[in-house]
Amino acid sequence: MKRYRYFRSKYHYCSIECHANHKKITFRGENNHQYGLRGPMNSSFKNSSLKKHNNHLVDDWIYVGEWYRGGIHGRVKIYRYLVEQNHNLYDEALFEIIDGWYYLKSKIEVHHIDFNHNNNDISNLLPLTKSEHVRLHNQYRNQQ
Known part of the structure; x- marks a missing residue:
């Protein structure tokens, strides 16, 4: 992950894979801003x-x-x-x-x-x- 990403995010990740896994969990279902919009x-x-x-x-x-x-x-x-x-x-x-x-x-x-x-x-x-x-x-x- 690029260095500037560490400072823009409130979370710190050890790798791109950790960041992707966190997004999968965080934006699932009702936490997703597109949830229910058709x-x-x-x-x-x-x-x-x-x-x-x-x-x-x-x-x-x-x-x-x-x-x-x-x-x-x-x-x-x-x-x-x-x-x-x-x-x-x-x-x-x-x-x-x-x-x-x-x-x-x-x-x-x-x-x-x-x-x-x-x-x-x-x-x-x-x-x-x-x-x-x-x-x-x-x-x-x-x-x-």
């Missing part, structure tokens, strides 16, 4: 939209905050979110209603009608069960 309030938050690779496809994820299926980071696939926001266009049996909000059931997948995974226009999205989705893609594959 989304834009957290200093490590990068962007409201994010691209994740899914095999040969790229999924767009957006930050939706305290959405119940948003995962640990509060993000959800944009096409699922768009279908949920436009729930009145689809059969109500595909959705769960929780606290007045419509959520797609976990077993429902969203199909892109034109097979362009990046075209997230609401007229291009169709919610299907897993078996219906697989059947549709198999029919398309057999036609080619």
Whole structure:
């Protein structure tokens, strides 16, 4: 550790490893200044939209905050979110209603009608069960 660090800190460490171990213990849980801050309030938050690779496809994820299926980071696939926001266009049996909000059931997948995974226009999205989705893609594959 550099000499000036000894004078700036109220603690004195014998090595960089001791300093790192002390920080691990001291800044754990509620002692961390970022503890409990999610989304834009957290200093490590990068962007409201994010691209994740899914095999040969790229999924767009957006930050939706305290959405119940948003995962640990509060993000959800944009096409699922768009279908949920436009729930009145689809059969109500595909959705769960929780606290007045419509959520797609976990077993429902969203199909892109034109097979362009990046075209997230609401007229291009169709919610299907897993078996219906697989059947549709198999029919398309057999036609080619």
